[in-house]
Amino acid sequence: MLTHPAPTAHIRHRPGGVIVGVGARAGAAAGEVLALVRAVLAEAGSCPGDVVALATVDAKGREPGIVAAAGALGVPLVTYGAGLLATVPVPRPSERVRAAAGTPSVAEAAALAGGGELLVPKRVSVGAGGAPGRVTCAVARAG
Template sequence: MTTSDGEQQPATWDTPSGSALAVGIGVRPGTDAERIVRAVRAVVGDATIGCLATLDRRATDPGVRAAAAALGVAVVAFTAEHLAEVDVRHRSYHAAAAVGTSSVAEAAALLAGGDELVCGRTVIDGIVIAAVSVPPRS
């Protein structure tokens, strides 16, 4: 798999025992759940997913809600202003113009999960995915 900056990434992730991934997603309105689930699984494989994280305007989208239900996880939402404050590796001028922040997937994953991406911005079938390993709760 190739990320948006041309790096090769494996399709599955080794996470510490008991940890899960916070998966950030950037989608267009009306994206169907099956496409979202396929894109997420293409990036993270069979890794345990703890949540889907995204822009607040997308969190209520029926496709996003249905994808989260299919994956058995919650949706975590952040405002564009909150996402814009996160320091990320990849910025999108298209996203900035469309939703008011230059990063949705990476910034949402970082806010939901932790401080180190295990998968940076990756685009699958028009859906942007990023993932952060969430340490197990003690």
């Protein structure tokens, strides 16, 4: 499991709390974001009530599907600059993501940027016909 020691003041930590890192293509629907968040939380042995924040890269901080998902979960949406996320060690860096977002990871790095331990690495939503969807999520125990 990966850990990152840089806690942020934007996230209220509590025992058992988790941070869900989210990446998404433009226009991803809130339903797709929430479905994947719920799936990765179940995989982590957590529930929506354990989430202390959704986290993403600054460039996605106004993406309607991500903003709506944070609102539906009743948690803050925390954003980080691509430069900061690029410094967070992750198990699945992607050159495609680096080219698009300026960091080799959005979901995993955003989950870990607040400090903590990676519980579920990046997962991708399922799109039409079983093709990869438009959303990625990862879950970390809040540091």
